[in-house]
Amino acid sequence: MAFVTVETHCHTHHSGDCLMTPRRLIELCRARGIQRLCVTDHNTARGAFEMAALAPDLVIPGEELLTSQGELLALYIEQEVPPGLEPRETIERLRAQGAVISVPHPFDHHRSGGWREDELHAVLPFVDAIETFNARSLLSAMNERAAALAREVELPAVIGSDAHSYGEVGRATMRMPACADAEQFLENLPMAELRPRRSSPLVHLASRWAALMHRLQ
Numbered sequence: 001m002a003f004v005t006v007e008t009h010c011h012t013h014h015s016g017d018c019l020m021t022p023r024r025l026i027e028l029c030r031a032r033g034i035q036r037l038c039v040t041d042h043n044t045a046r047g048a049f050e051m052a053a054l055a056p057d058l059v060i061p062g063e064e065l066l067t068s069q070g071e072l073l074a075l076y077i078e079q080e081v082p083p084g085l086e087p088r089e090t091i092e093r094l095r096a097q098g099a100v101i102s103v104p105h106p107f108d109h110h111r112s113g114g115w116r117e118d119e120l121h122a123v124l125p126f127v128d129a130i131e132t133f134n135a136r137s138l139l140s141a142m143n144e145r146a147a148a149l150a151r152e153v154e155l156p157a158v159i160g161s162d163a164h165s166y167g168e169v170g171r172a173t174m175r176m177p178a179c180a181d182a183e184q185f186l187e188n189l190p191m192a193e194l195r196p197r198r199s200s201p202l203v204h205l206a207s208r209w210a211a212l213m214h215r216l217q
Helices: 022-034 046-054 087-096 117-126 140-153 180-192 201-215
Strands: 003-008 036-039 061-067 070-075 098-103 130-134 159-162 173-177 191-195
Touching: 003 061, 003 070, 003 130, 003 159, 003 191, 022 036, 022 046, 022 117, 036 046, 087 098, 098 117, 098 180, 117 159, 159 173, 159 191, 173 180
Parallel strands: 003 036, 036 061, 098 130, 130 159
Antiparallel strands: 003 173, 061 070, 070 098, 173 191
């Protein structure tokens, strides 16, 4: 069985707080041994589809969606889903295209997109996984709480770098059997070896700089 290194959460310059370009990002993944890259820009799939056209063997198209209550992370999407919808409608649109759905950094309330606890528990029966480690979360307790929740509700874990700058790419990856599609990804997820490494808190300054550059364009 062939195993691959997967980065499940990564942004491009199509996110308003990131400046990474698709071609440079592809080159970087090849150099760092990342064999599958989930491109998950904020509320858009333009970067994901652009990169998938350039490197279909590398890129899994995705989107990090802000619903009316909190954020969802979708992988293996075929069509962009608009932000701001009710969570159940967002999930229904993603399910219709066979996407894998997880809740990213559910307890990182230092960032926008966090869930109220009652709303989070209401949505959990309808998602596939919980992001139990996000390399950008400032406090270990945020990830520990997410991991505890995944165990409590018996959902599989995904982890990701949530990379917004080149130095973050590959900080947190999963080593898992190669997947041809979303269904196989979910089948193989329990076999994944999680490789978590936290990023420096300074990466958030890079995001602020990127946001400023976008506003000046």
